[in-house]
Amino acid sequence: MLEARGIIFAYKGHKVLDAVHADVERGEVVSVVGPNGAGKSTLIKCIAAIHKPQEGAVRIDGKDPLVLSRREVAKQLAYLPQSLLCRFPVSVFETVLSGRRPYFSWRPSRKDVEKVEQIIEALALSPLATRDMDQLSGGQRQKVLLARVLVQDTSYLLLDEPNAGLDLRHQLEILETVAALAREKETGVLMALHDLNLAARFSHRILMIHRGRIIAEGTPFEVITGERIREVYGVEAQVTRSNGHLNVHVLRCAGEDPQTPAHGL
Amino acid sequence: MTGGCATLRDRGAQAATRARPATGRAAHRQVEGRSLFLLLMALLLVGAMAIGLCVGASGISTADVLLALVRDTGRTHDIVWMLRLPRILMAALVGFGLGLAGSVFQVVLRNPLASPFTLGVGSAAGFGAVTVIIFFSPGHHLIGVAVGAFVFSLLSAAVMIAVARMKQASSETMILTGIALMFLFSALTSLFQYMGTMQQVHEIVFWFFGSLSRAGWREVGLAAAMILSPFPPLLRAAWDFNILIHGDESAASLGVHPKRLRMWAVAAASLITAGAICFTGVIGFVGLVAPHITRMIIGSDHRFLMPGSGLMGGLILVVADTVARTAWSPQVIPIGIVSSFIGVPFFAFLLLKRTREYW
Numbered sequence: 354m355l356e357a358r359g360i361i362f363a364y365k366g367h368k369v370l371d372a373v374h375a376d377v378e379r380g381e382v383v384s385v386v387g388p389n390g391a392g393k394s395t396l397i398k399c400i401a402a403i404h405k406p407q408e409g410a411v412r413i414d415g416k417d418p419l420v421l422s423r424r425e426v427a428k429q430l431a432y433l434p435q436s437l438l439c440r441f442p443v444s445v446f447e448t449v450l451s452g453r454r455p456y457f458s459w460r461p462s463r464k465d466v467e468k469v470e471q472i473i474e475a476l477a478l479s480p481l482a483t484r485d486m487d488q489l490s491g492g493q494r495q496k497v498l499l500a501r502v503l504v505q506d507t508s509y510l511l512l513d514e515p516n517a518g519l520d521l522r523h524q525l526e527i528l529e530t531v532a533a534l535a536r537e538k539e540t541g542v543l544m545a546l547h548d549l550n551l552a553a554r555f556s557h558r559i560l561m562i563h564r565g566r567i568i569a570e571g572t573p574f575e576v577i578t579g580e581r582i583r584e585v586y587g588v589e590a591q592v593t594r595s596n597g598h599l600n601v602h603v604l605r606c607a608g609e610d611p612q613t614p615a616h617g618l
Numbered sequence: 619m620t621g622g623c624a625t626l627r628d629r630g631a632q633a634a635t636r637a638r639p640a641t642g643r644a645a646h647r648q649v650e651g652r653s654l655f656l657l658l659m660a661l662l663l664v665g666a667m668a669i670g671l672c673v674g675a676s677g678i679s680t681a682d683v684l685l686a687l688v689r690d691t692g693r694t695h696d697i698v699w700m701l702r703l704p705r706i707l708m709a710a711l712v713g714f715g716l717g718l719a720g721s722v723f724q725v726v727l728r729n730p731l732a733s734p735f736t737l738g739v740g741s742a743a744g745f746g747a748v749t750v751i752i753f754f755s756p757g758h759h760l761i762g763v764a765v766g767a768f769v770f771s772l773l774s775a776a777v778m779i780a781v782a783r784m785k786q787a788s789s790e791t792m793i794l795t796g797i798a799l800m801f802l803f804s805a806l807t808s809l810f811q812y813m814g815t816m817q818q819v820h821e822i823v824f825w826f827f828g829s830l831s832r833a834g835w836r837e838v839g840l841a842a843a844m845i846l847s848p849f850p851p852l853l854r855a856a857w858d859f860n861i862l863i864h865g866d867e868s869a870a871s872l873g874v875h876p877k878r879l880r881m882w883a884v885a886a887a888s889l890i891t892a893g894a895i896c897f898t899g900v901i902g903f904v905g906l907v908a909p910h911i912t913r914m915i916i917g918s919d920h921r922f923l924m925p926g927s928g929l930m931g932g933l934i935l936v937v938a939d940t941v942a943r944t945a946w947s948p949q950v951i952p953i954g955i956v957s958s959f960i961g962v963p964f965f966a967f968l969l970l971k972r973t974r975e976y977w
């Protein structure tokens with residue numbers, strides 16, 4: 354189990370996380386939702402041992418990532434950042450291969466290369482394999498980065514808005530892949546998501562955070578209610594249930610004149 | 619959900635039934651191509667050094683040069699062993715060092731405009747060397763000059779790291795800081811010139827023109843130590859650099875300590891810069907251009923990029939030095955000028971063409 358307890362984190366005195374906890378079992382998909390600036394990315398970075406929380410502890414199958422070497426952590430826990438830089442020409446293949454870095458020191462083994470090939474094939478990235486990263490569309494790039502996280506072969510995945518800025522199909526493809534991974538390889542997934550509909554559909558549990566605190570946690574149906582959406586996001590929304598799926602219809606900004614047209618979330 | 623979104627296992631199974639995927643073979647070819655490129659560059663460098671050894675103002679024939687290499691033939695022997703050979707070795711070493719340091723600065727600051735000179739590290743090293751030359755003249759020791767150069771190059775590199783660490787320091791901010799440092803240290807050097815004695819001014823000017831002419835064996839030895847000793851640890855960190863390209867946070871999640879890596883890599887690159895600068899003066903440009911030329915040809919895998927940039931830098935400087943000695947013989951054009959004349963058109967050509975598919 355991957356768990357974080359009582360995480361308190363502040364950027365230069367500005368408290369961003371206040372006693373936040375989270376846990377993910379293997380094979381489970383947990384989504385962290387909440388408005389911009391709620392602290393989702395910060396929470397994920399604290400768990401990924403990129404930030405050291407001022408208080409609280411993280412345990413990966415009972416072990417403290419701050420005590421393990423970075424390389425050991427990298428074999429247990431993979432992290433997909435919200436955005437990635439790339440100022441130099443690096444090919445898709447090389448980028449994915451670098452995800453195997455925790456396992457080799459100079460020359461990737463045959464097994465490393467085969468794993469990379471398999472994932473590239475599985476995500477239908479083969480036609481792009483020798484292209485440079487800066488020649489890809491946003492969706493393609495995000496898939497490559499997901500591939501890089503997947504070859505890392507870890508028990509747990511931390512994904513920070515893996516589908517931000519992608520079209521519908523790419524969003525679904527990425528989340529389907531993640532769901533398949535949890536199902537088939539028993540990977541535990543903790544991801545920050547913006548889209549409540551997708552979060553509800555692809556997660557076993559949801560963690561809603563607002564201003565650095567956990568507002569609610571539980572199954573999608575327990576957490577995502579019209580009332581909470583009004584409270585946390587400040588919009589009126591109608592939450593319905595059809596064929597076992599939860600649907601969030603955003604109506605309008607809360608407190609506004611009902612006649613004004615609704616804005617998208 | 620439509621049937622278009624197959625599960626991971628479906629696709630993995632499809633992949634397994636096929637022959638070895640083309641991606642792996644293409645990648646394998648890439649690695650072979652890059653190794654071949656390094657070999658080719660090494661051969662070109664040795665060839666250029668051999669040619670450089672055989673031509674010069676004194677007009678010794680190739681046969682005599684070869685003879686002088688193995689036997690004491692008097693004046694010719696002295697020219698080859700005391701003048702040409704150390705000079706050519708120095709050119710190769712300095713070029714190698716500047717190219718290598720450039721590739722390291724570029725990746726750790728994640729800034730394609732970084733180089734020993736655009737960061738001010740070169741000028742700082744120069745100032746350090748000049749300070750020692752002035753204050754400990756005439757009895758200054760070679761090692762003292764090297765230490766002075768290194769201390770000041772570290773100082774300016776530390777400023778660059780601090781700026782890079784400041785939140786959202788953009789490429790432009792870093793380069794502007796580097797240019798400011800460059801002007802600061804140039805101004806300080808000029809001040810010394812202004813206040814110095816005739817003899818001191820002469821030494822500074824001589825030094826500052828970027829000259830290989832005073833390279834003797836002792837200088838070559840010390841420069842080699844400073845330039846080559848940081849190379850193995852840097853090369854060993856090649857994969858860490860490859861990962862650092864995508865940002866500190868993703869690097870940290872893959873087992874790298876970005877800050878630690880940046881610290882020691884910048885210190886190593888500063889040592890290399892100091893070694894390249896302190897006996898030859900300010901030879902710019904190579905440190906910026908050699909990594910770019912190499913990257914355009916073989917890409918950003920630092921296992922190949924670092925040695926490749928070094929070899930490219932060495933080649934540029936050896937060719938430039940040979941041209942500098944022979945084009946206007948017996949006049950010797952300052953090497954910095956010639957290396958720019960040679961490097962710029964090549965760089966422009968690659969920049970416009972910008973393909974690297976053939977490797």
Ligand SMILES: Nc1ncnc2c1ncn2[C@@H]1O[C@H](COP(=O)(O)OP(=O)(O)O)[C@@H](O)[C@H]1O
Pocket residue numbers: 364369387388389390391392393394395396
């Ligand atoms: N590097 C940083 N330095 C200072 N403040 C930051 C930094 N990163 C994020 N913050 C602040 O922390 C809060 C939470 O940010 P973040 O975790 O990125 O939110 P989310 O991912 O939920 O949108 C925001 O108020 C943001 O301004």
Ligand SMILES: [Mg+2]
Pocket residue numbers: 393394395435513545
């Ligand atoms: Mg975020």
